[in-house]
Amino acid sequence: MNSAEPLREVLDGLRRQHWEEVEVFHKKGRSRTMQVSPYGDTTSLRQEEGWAVRAGDRRRSFYYAASGPPRAVAWPEADGIGLRLPSARPGPHWSPPSTLDAPLIGEGEARGFFSGLAKELDREMPGAKLLSGYLDDGSSDSQLVSSREIQVRVQHRVASLHLEAVGPTATTPSIALDIADHDARRFSPAALARRLADLLLVSEKGSARPRDRGEFILAPPVAAGLLAALGDLWIGPEAEERSTALIDRNGRIGSPALTIIDDGRLPGGVLEAPYDGEGQPTRSVTLVEEGSFRQPLLAWWQTTSNLKRSSGCSLRPGWRDLPIPGSTHLYLQPDPSIRAVSLIQSLSRGYYLIGLAGPPRIEPDFTRFAAPVSGFAITSGQPTGTVARAWLVGSVSTFLSGIVAKARDLTFSAVGGGMVGSPTVLAKGLELRQ
Amino acid sequence: MSGSMLDAPFTQLDTAGIARSLTQIADQPADLADAFFERIETVELPPPDQAPGFRVWRETGLAVRLQREGRTWLAGRDQISADVFQNALRRVARAMPRAPYPLPELETEQWSTPPEAPEVLTFPTAVSQALRTHHVDFPVQLTVRRHRRWVRVIGTHLASGTEGESFYSCDAVMPWTRYGCLLDELSHEKAEDLARRLVNLYHTRDAEPPAPWCGVVILGASATAVLLHEAVAHALEADTLAQGGHPEASLGVRMGSRLLNVFDDPSSAPSGVQRTADDEGFPVVRRCLLRAGVVEQPLCDTAWTRRSDRLTAGAGRRGNRHLPPGPRSSHLELVAGELSRKDLLADAEGGLYLPEADQGRLDPVTGKFVLRFPYGRRIQNQVPGSPVGPCWMRGQVSDLLDKIAGIGAQTFAAGAGWCAKGGVKLPVWATCPEIRIQGVEIGP
Known part of the structure; x- marks a missing residue:
């Protein structure tokens, strides 16, 4: 039997009941998770399967989602307003990543990874320990059919890791680190231990500085965190109006170094896929090009007058979730000719900020921002002190126009349902406060 | 079974058969093994300008767990059947016997009726009416949900009854903030209480934070x-x-x-x-x-x-x-x-x-x-x-x-x-x- 046949049966059954717009989504997946803590560990093997229907006409609609394989059920009464679904649009050829068929990480491998990480962390910073670790390695296969001739299949392979660690003294808060990749075997205990030790070092030894200005090197997690917090400037139909308020006399919202892209089929991207959660083809969209705002990220229903501006950007992480527009791989374009270390070495006096202690705060009108940061004071390219419990503040406009250089080390972080990436950047005009 | 929950599921499970199967994997004296059966239903009425209009989530599944010397193994599934139970059992077993016990009967009741929630459908109107009595007018995007969940746990020595929960949640989005709450029932009194809280947020929306x-x-x-x-x-x-x-x-x-x-x-x-x-x-x-x-x-x-x-x-x-x-x-x-x-x-x-x-x-x-x-x-x-x-x-x-x-x-x-x-x-x-x-x- 064709694997889409059960979906088609549900679709046809609803069409026979005279529903004009019908979409059936099915997703199944399996994952192995390991949760470790100093007092024990838990290994889970999940097999998840569920499906969802959106159905309606011009006047009313309903949504029904259930676990297990798709089947005809007693549908709920429709309510509310009418439903409109997208039409099928062909997408360019797509080759699935090679990691799709790799086996999930084994229990022994996962346990070995965590014990290796604990040893490396102790080597980097004696006495530091992992408070908890959560590793999830999973694959999924989803299909979607609709009354508008959409029939697509998308497969994913995603591994995510959450770590919490504490330093040798219990006087400073714990720190956390989240990363994602295609395959859990790509997580390097040594590299992760170094990152954790750096974050712990600045958290433990760092102090809040008096108000100071200078040049700031923002490590990828810090720059990506700010990019994500400013998401409403590039995502959705209101983004254009919000960004217009930031345009300077040269017609730009940022420096020539600022090019922001969203790409649902980014080769090698953790969430790369040929189609989005509504069966629309994904593509690369340049939102800001060399400081000039080009267009916002829009789903098909947000730009009915000019479909060419839209891209497949509806996120649908699981079978329970309704599709919502959002970025998949939103990133600041790197400069392949610059190494991150050369940016740091070029700094005469300033700060190298490596961690965010929480989400940045953005004023509702996008005038100013404040981000809790930690990192190093730098003089003549060398670290001269540590900074913690400090706030990087400034106007949003100054941040965007103050990015004067960027390195080649594009790194993504998982934010919300998508990935946001940035290379190390050099920014001017900002301020550090207590 | 608590509250006024109707049609509790999992009452016909073969508890003895499930317990026997679990003893196969709990083969050390201090082992703890159990099977967790779960059924969840959520219905949601979104704000009136959002489609699809009436939303329903229904799910049923099970998990088998083995706990031994500080370690836990868990296998979760999104269906309930004897085969699915057996598969989950195998996944958490450290060693399976050569001749396992016969599979227990695990046919559970299907969702038999379409979901209905008249109290959810009428609550937004009750909140709007209550807001009007306060003589204020501001846009509120109100989402109302009913949450129901039934669980039953069967272990090697202990089998609980089916436990049920039923409650409601509301999310109100206003231009300047959002407010969320849980309610044990939807009534005119609850609508008035929610409206009063929203009005308080409205009247204080421009208030300056206090000095330290x-x-x-x-x-x-x-x-x-x-x-x-x-x-x-x-x-x-x-x-x-x-x-x-x-x-x-x-x-x-x-x-x-x-x-x-x-x-x-x-x-x-x-x-x-x-x-x-x-x-x-x-x-x-x-x-x-x-x-x-x-x-x-x-x-x-x-x-x-x-x-x-x-x-x-x-x-x-x-x-x-x-x-x-x-x-x-x-x-x-x-x-x-x-x-x-x-x-x-x-x-x-x-x-x-x-x-x-x-x-x-x-x-x-x-x-x-x-x-x-x-x-x-x-x-x-x-x-x-x-x-x-x-x-x-x-x-x-x-x-x-x-x-x-x-x-x-x-x-x-x-x-x-x-x-x-x-x-x-x-x-x-x-x-x-x-x-x-x-x-x-x-x-x-």
Whole structure:
């Protein structure tokens, strides 16, 4: 039997009941998770399967989602307003990543990874320990059919890791680190231990500085965190109006170094896929090009007058979730000719900020921002002190126009349902406060 | 079976057959093995301009768990059948016998009727009508949900009955903020109460945050519930305590003012969410967390009670079948004091009355604690007067609890909300009086 046949049966059954717009989504997946803590560990093997229907006409609609394989059920009464679904649009050829068929990480491998990480962390910073670790390695296969001739299949392979660690003294808060990749075997205990030790070092030894200005090197997690917090400037139909308020006399919202892209089929991207959660083809969209705002990220229903501006950007992480527009791989374009270390070495006096202690705060009108940061004071390219419990503040406009250089080390972080990436950047005009 | 839940599932399960199958994997004396059966239904009415209009989620599944010497293996599935159970059993087994027992009968009742929720469909209109009686007009995007869940746990030695929960949640999005709450029922009184809270948010939307302040603060019952949830319940969860040592070491430790008598009692929660057994199938207890400010019994699941005979199980909660249980509170109660509202507000001129708290966080390692209040009122002439904007309470948790100087005589069902510790979303409930805190720092 064709694997889409059960979906088609549900679709046809609803069409026979005279529903004009019908979409059936099915997703199944399996994952192995390991949760470790100093007092024990838990290994889970999940097999998840569920499906969802959106159905309606011009006047009313309903949504029904259930676990297990798709089947005809007693549908709920429709309510509310009418439903409109997208039409099928062909997408360019797509080759699935090679990691799709790799086996999930084994229990022994996962346990070995965590014990290796604990040893490396102790080597980097004696006495530091992992408070908890959560590793999830999973694959999924989803299909979607609709009354508008959409029939697509998308497969994913995603591994995510959450770590919490504490330093040798219990006087400073714990720190956390989240990363994602295609395959859990790509997580390097040594590299992760170094990152954790750096974050712990600045958290433990760092102090809040008096108000100071200078040049700031923002490590990828810090720059990506700010990019994500400013998401409403590039995502959705209101983004254009919000960004217009930031345009300077040269017609730009940022420096020539600022090019922001969203790409649902980014080769090698953790969430790369040929189609989005509504069966629309994904593509690369340049939102800001060399400081000039080009267009916002829009789903098909947000730009009915000019479909060419839209891209497949509806996120649908699981079978329970309704599709919502959002970025998949939103990133600041790197400069392949610059190494991150050369940016740091070029700094005469300033700060190298490596961690965010929480989400940045953005004023509702996008005038100013404040981000809790930690990192190093730098003089003549060398670290001269540590900074913690400090706030990087400034106007949003100054941040965007103050990015004067960027390195080649594009790194993504998982934010919300998508990935946001940035290379190390050099920014001017900002301020550090207590 | 609690409350007024109808058509409880899992009553026909072959408990003896399931228990026999579990004994095959619990082949060491101290092993614990159980099967968790779960059915969930959520219905949602979104704001009227959003499609699709009426939304339903229905799911059924199971999980098999084996606990051995500090390690846990868990296999979760999104269906219930004998084959699925057998497959999950195999996944957690460390070694399977050559001749396993026959599969138990596991045919469960299907969802037989289409989902209906007339009370959900009419509630937004009731809230709109209640708002009009306050003579205010502002846009509100209201989403109303009904949550129902049934669980049953069958172990090698113990089989709980089917436990059911039914409650409602509301999310109101306004141009300047959003507000969310849990309700045990949808009624005209609840609609009026929600409208009153939204009107308070409306009237205080432009209020300036208070300047940094150290003095008398009166917390309303809702804010008190959030404070207790963050500062007492989370602090006394065995896994939180373990980050600083063995949870048993907390027994007998003074944690706050002598006025504090705090219980967690799932059996006295609002009628739709009362429980007789936890998500591990153990009978719930009226657990005294703090007696006269001293720790009497932390929140524990079986993973911790198997390490110490001084700890009591019955507080294991699971976000869903795919997640392992963890020690969490369900329904917190702060025992009422003797102070009337007038006594609480006496000699508090210039202090702050903070009726609601919307965020809180406790760092389990350092004991640092923050609580956010969306608005408040300056106490003037012994009554809450002019509004103040959003503000924060910060400090060390034990220091803060030690500053509780008075407890109101009247308790309220208050402060119900979602707790999302570790990304696991669970409903929590509380019954609390208002409290007076002396010498606490409040800032913008």
